Amino acid sequence: MTTESTPRTLYEKIWDAHVVRQRDDGTALLYIDRHLVHEVTSPQAFDGLRAAARTVRRPDLTLAVADHNIQTTARVDAAGQRLPVEDPQSAQQLTALVKNTAEFGIELIDDLAPEQGIVHVIGPEQGFTLPGATVVCGDSHTASHGALGALGFGIGTSEVEHVLATQTLLLKRSRSLEVRVDGALGPGTTPKDVALAIVATLGAGGGAGYVAEYTGSVFREMSIEGRLTVCNMSIEAGARAGLVAPDETTFAFLQGKPRAPKGADWDRAVAYWRTLRTDPGTRYDKSIAIDAATIAPLVTWGTSPDDVVPVTGIVPDPAELPDPARRAAAEKALAYMGLAPGTRMRDVAVDRIFIGSCTNSRIEDLRAAAAIARGRRVAANVKQALVVPGSGLVKRQAEAEGLDRIFIEAGFEWREPGCSMCLAMNPDKVPAGERCASTSNRNFVGRQGPGSRTHLLSPAMAAAAAVTGRLTDVREIA
Amino acid sequence: MQPIGIIEGRAYPLGRPNIDTDIIIPAHWLKTVTREGLGKGAFETIRAEPGNVLEDERYKGAPILIAGANYGCGSSREHAAWAMADLGIRAVIAPSFSDIHAGNAFKNGILTVVLPQEQVDRLLEVAQDHPITIDLEHQTVTTPFQDRFGFEIDPFRKHCLLNGLDEIGITLAEEDAIAAHEARMAAETPWVPGAAAA
Numbered sequence: 230m231t232t233e234s235t236p237r238t239l240y241e242k243i244w245d246a247h248v249v250r251q252r253d254d255g256t257a258l259l260y261i262d263r264h265l266v267h268e269v270t271s272p273q274a275f276d277g278l279r280a281a282a283r284t285v286r287r288p289d290l291t292l293a294v295a296d297h298n299i300q301t302t303a304r305v306d307a308a309g310q311r312l313p314v315e316d317p318q319s320a321q322q323l324t325a326l327v328k329n330t331a332e333f334g335i336e337l338i339d340d341l342a343p344e345q346g347i348v349h350v351i352g353p354e355q356g357f358t359l360p361g362a363t364v365v366c367g368d369s370h371t372a373s374h375g376a377l378g379a380l381g382f383g384i385g386t387s388e389v390e391h392v393l394a395t396q397t398l399l400l401k402r403s404r405s406l407e408v409r410v411d412g413a414l415g416p417g418t419t420p421k422d423v424a425l426a427i428v429a430t431l432g433a434g435g436g437a438g439y440v441a442e443y444t445g446s447v448f449r450e451m452s453i454e455g456r457l458t459v460c461n462m463s464i465e466a467g468a469r470a471g472l473v474a475p476d477e478t479t480f481a482f483l484q485g486k487p488r489a490p491k492g493a494d495w496d497r498a499v500a501y502w503r504t505l506r507t508d509p510g511t512r513y514d515k516s517i518a519i520d521a522a523t524i525a526p527l528v529t530w531g532t533s534p535d536d537v538v539p540v541t542g543i544v545p546d547p548a549e550l551p552d553p554a555r556r557a558a559a560e561k562a563l564a565y566m567g568l569a570p571g572t573r574m575r576d577v578a579v580d581r582i583f584i585g586s587c588t589n590s591r592i593e594d595l596r597a598a599a600a601i602a603r604g605r606r607v608a609a610n611v612k613q614a615l616v617v618p619g620s621g622l623v624k625r626q627a628e629a630e631g632l633d634r635i636f637i638e639a640g641f642e643w644r645e646p647g648c649s650m651c652l653a654m655n656p657d658k659v660p661a662g663e664r665c666a667s668t669s670n671r672n673f674v675g676r677q678g679p680g681s682r683t684h685l686l687s688p689a690m691a692a693a694a695a696v697t698g699r700l701t702d703v704r705e706i707a
Numbered sequence: 708m709q710p711i712g713i714i715e716g717r718a719y720p721l722g723r724p725n726i727d728t729d730i731i732i733p734a735h736w737l738k739t740v741t742r743e744g745l746g747k748g749a750f751e752t753i754r755a756e757p758g759n760v761l762e763d764e765r766y767k768g769a770p771i772l773i774a775g776a777n778y779g780c781g782s783s784r785e786h787a788a789w790a791m792a793d794l795g796i797r798a799v800i801a802p803s804f805s806d807i808h809a810g811n812a813f814k815n816g817i818l819t820v821v822l823p824q825e826q827v828d829r830l831l832e833v834a835q836d837h838p839i840t841i842d843l844e845h846q847t848v849t850t851p852f853q854d855r856f857g858f859e860i861d862p863f864r865k866h867c868l869l870n871g872l873d874e875i876g877i878t879l880a881e882e883d884a885i886a887a888h889e890a891r892m893a894a895e896t897p898w899v900p901g902a903a904a905a
Contacts, residue, residue, distance in 0.1 A: 250884040254863040258881055260888050262899050270784065272740035281875070286885075292903045298738065318738035325740050336903040357902050369783040369807055385785035385811035387874075395878045397885060401861060403806070433725050434777030434803055467780060469806045490898035498898045533725050554724055554775055652782075653734045673729040673781060674752055 236508035238405045239474050240440045243380045243505070247363050249397055258397050262362035263379070265348040266293040266335065266389070268326040269654065270367030274390035275329040285333045286396045292357055293330045294338040295323050296347045297654045301617050301644035304341055311341065319655065333393070344487075346620025346646040349373040349587035352381075353457065354620055356486025360475035360502040365392055370587045370670065371470075372463040376456035377483065378475030378505050380440070383464065404514035406439035406468060410447040412521035417704040419597065420455030421589060421668065421687035423447060424462040425527040426519060429537035436468030439515065442507060443473050447521045453482040454593040461588045462670055465534040474506040526703055528574055529672045529685040531562035536672070538574060540690065540702045546570035565674055566682050567662070574700050577684070580663040582607070582614035582641075582695040583677070584688050586651040589668035590619030592626050594688040599632040601692035601703065607640035608698030614641040615657060617649040641695065653678045666694035708816045710871035714798045714841040717769040718834040719760050721753075722827075724775030728808060731779065731787035745786055746793030771839055773830050774801040778819075779808025788815040798841050800848065802827050813864050814874065818843060826856045843869060 237245070249258040271293075278284070285291060298319040306312055314320040323340070330337040338344050344351060349370050352358040360378035365371060367389045374381030388398055408427055441463050448456060456473045463471030473479075480499055483489045490498045525539040536559075538545065547559035547570065563570065568577070584590075584598050595618065607614045616636045618624035624646055627633055633643045650657040651669035653676065659665045661680025668691050669676075672683035684700060693701040736748035754761050772791070778801040779787060788811040791799070798818040809819045820841060822830070826848075830839060833850045840849045843865065848856045867874065878885075892899055 247888075249888045250881055252863065254866070255861065256863045258878060258884065260885070260892070262892075263902070269737050273742050273785075276741070283875070287889075287900075289901045289903050290899075316738070322738055322740060359898070361896075362899060367783060367785075369781065371783075383783035383807055385783055385788070385807060385814060387785060387811065387814035391875050391878065394875050395881075395885065396889075397878055397881075399863070399874060399878060401863075433780055434805070437777065437780075437803055437806055464781075464807075467777065467805060488902045494898040498896070501896065533727075554722070558724055654737060671727075671729070671781060673727045675733050676729050679733070679735075679752075 236511040238507045238511050238513060239378070239442055239472055239505055240380065240405050243361055243363065244402055246361065256399050256401050259363065259400050261365050261392050261396055261398060262290060263352070263357060263364040264291045264392050265352055265364070265366035266291060267297055267348050267366070267368065268295045268322045269297045270386050271329065271389055272322060272325045273386050274393060275333065277390040278333070278393060283394045285335060285393045288334045290396065291335045291393070292338070293326060293335050294345055294348055294351060295326055295340055297648045297652065298322050299340060299647045300656050301647045301649045304645055315656070343621035343625060346623065347587045347590065347648055349461065350590060350619030350623065353377055353453065354486065354622055356483055356489030359483070359489070360479060361505050365398070369464045370461050372468070373457050373461040373587060375460040375463065375470055375472040376453055377479055378472060378502065380470055380472065382470040403440045403469065404438055406436060406441045407513040407516040408441050408443050409445040409516065409518040410443070410521050411445040411518070412447065414447060414521050414524060417526045417689065418524050419687040419689060420451060420458040422524050422527045424459045425529070425537050425685065426524045427459070428462060428465045428534050430517060430519060431466040433465065433533045433535040434467045436463065436466035439468050441468040441471040443471060448473050449476065452593060453478060454591040457591065458588055462534070465670055475502045526687065526690055528690065528700055530566065530568060530574065531559065532565055532672055532674050533562070534670065534672060534685065536562060540574050540700060542574055544568045544570050544572040544574065575702060576699065577664070578610060578699045579666045579684070579694050580612050581659055581665040582611060582691050583650040583665055583667040583669060584691050585615065585617030585619070585649050586669035587619065588670045589688050590617060590623065592623050594668065595623070595627045595632050598688040598692040599635045601689050601706065602639040602641065602696065603635050605639055605696040607695045610698040611695055614695045615644060615650055616641045617644045618646050620646050639696070650677055652676060666691050666700060708871040708873065711797065711816060711818055711843050711868045713843070714770050714818065716771060716838050717766050718771035718773050718800070718830070718839045719766045719769050720831045720834040721760055721772055721774045722831045725777045725780055726774050727781035728779055728784050728787040729781055732784065732790040736790070737784060737786050742789045744793060745790035749790035749794045768795050770795060770797040771841065772796050772799045773827060773834055774799060776802040776824070777805060778803070779805040781805070783807045785811040788812045788817055791817060800827060800830060813868070816868065816871070818868060820848060820858045822848065822856055822858055829854060
């Protein structure tokens with residue numbers, strides 16, 4: 230814990246506390262406190278270790294779980310026996326994770342354990358993610374962990390190998406970006422809408438080279454679940470990490486979590502965590518401000534997460550874009566999405582609904598969706614409506630609250646935890662040409678399956694689209 | 708890693724903004740447990756488009772790709788860099804890159820060159836029918852028509868690329884500094900170690 234007189238941002242404080250060695254060429258060797266490992270981006274890293282006869286430096290700072298490939302249908306039969314994974318390649322990756330973690334002495338949360346879930350859901354839920362810690366994972370949505378005041382960022386597989394071998398990374402410090410949202414959110418407007426509004430304001434590449442810090446009354450009043458949603462989508466604006474300074478909400482969330490500090494350690498930790506805030510008078514390299522009152526329930530219309538309009542809006546006309554490259558990209562996007570300029574978003578019928586992903590699969594998300602689904606039915610034109618809890622513990626909590634019954638009675642499918650329909654790596658996919666109202670984070674070409682068409686929105690809006698069969702302003706039925 | 712000095716040859720004039728890593732390598736190719744053979748799936752959806760530059764005979768085997776802003780955005784999948792390397796791409800020129808993808812490219816010996824949009828536009832025009840030369844040592848991109856564009860690169864990355872260095876090897880030489888940090892961590896933030904049952 231260094232103490233310096235010059236005012237520093239929260240990001241700089243966490244960075245400084247983890248510099249193992251500053252190099253003359255401007256890079257720093259940064260210590261990594263927490264490493265989450267999953268099945269897709271780790272096999273080649275473990276192979277690299279084996280090839281160089283290297284070991285894992287700190288297995289006690291490393292936690293593994295399978296989430297991307299794993300099927301969300303039943304994992305055991307009626308007799309409680311483990312069911313096989315049907316896709317042989319997925320099975321191979323899942324088996325590799327079991328074998329690699331055993332060989333290198335890393336704790337693996339079993340596929341059948343109630344703690345299993347999406348890496349970015351279980352990190353905070355287990356108290357593995359802590360304020361002021363550096364958290365990495367071979368997954369770009371590691372930005373999520375900034376919700377607890379941790380510096381979380383996604384890394385590639387070579388970096389996974391580097392962290393396994395050395396517990397450090399060679400990095401250059403990013404610039405600081407303040408994203409301030411003050412005011413009161415309107416009815417039906419959720420953290421997901423805040424996240425989409427930020428991405429639309431910054432642009433899909435506007436945060437590249439920066440670490441964002443979310444400030445302002447909206448984040449102070451936001452739950453940890455909501456902050457996780459916003460920090461999660463930092464990467465959709467190009468920012469590798471996003472942070473919210475830890476506060477009483479953070480400490481209340483973490484206290485008693487299985488891996489959070491206990492007793493005297495807890496008191497000492499909280500005292501330190503209280504120092505983790507940007508000093509008054511510190512200048513960020515860049516600042517933007519958004520008035521919360523201007524944020525409406527939002528949906529995406531195109532194939533980039535900054536292609537955002539209010540649900541009450543229309544599909545934009547590419548001809549009105551002055552930049553030829555952007556115009557060409559928008560025309561391609563609309564052709565892919567099968568949408569004509571000027572179409573009311575509320576007239577767009579949907580084929581599938583996906584409520585889940587590391588962005589929106591926590592208990593509050595499920596409560597918000599269930600509040601809309603309660604007493605209603607999934608529309609006849611909707612072929613499939615999935616609800617996929619982010620972890621086994623979220624699933625249990627939801628079942629204890631009766632949310633599963635609400636969803637099932639409304640015609641939704643209630644699934645086992647995993648990444649599911651976010652990324653087309655497991656059996657949950659959107660078929661070519663079909664349109665999905667999705668609470669996930671990316672509307673890229675082919676993201677939910679080859680030829681799939683994605684509209685990103687909040688859990689309540691996804692549930693509203695499920696019961697009407699088209700994109701719907703949640704304020705009209707709430 | 709193969710050292711990089713001069714990269715010379717044809718360049719795919721792709722030129723689109725926001726090429727995400729799902730475009731570079733779709734998720735169904737990510738179920739592999741090795742780094743090899745991903746070139747087959749590289750840019751699959753673009754290659755399915757009629758008249759696309761990736762399937763154009765003129766650019767076959769080109770070592771350079773020229774793209775629009777925010778190249779490599781989205782997923783952190785290093786498979787994107789492996790797929791590009793397998794396709795034979797050794798350098799990408801664009802107005803901007805995603806941080807994660809630029810790092811992944813670097814770790815696989817692929818040079819990412821940032822140039823202003825107007826210079827990228829000029830290179831896209833030249834690349835239609837002519838080769839392009841990238842000189843890492845002198846940090847220049849040149850064409851057969853006297854164009855000469857300088858670019859910036861992180862000195863550490865330049866050093867590693869020029870010499871084909873293994874980063875883990877470099878870091879392991881810092882053992883004393885890492886151990887010292889760990890001792891400090893155990894004393895000052897004793898709640899950090901031991902969160903997983905190792």
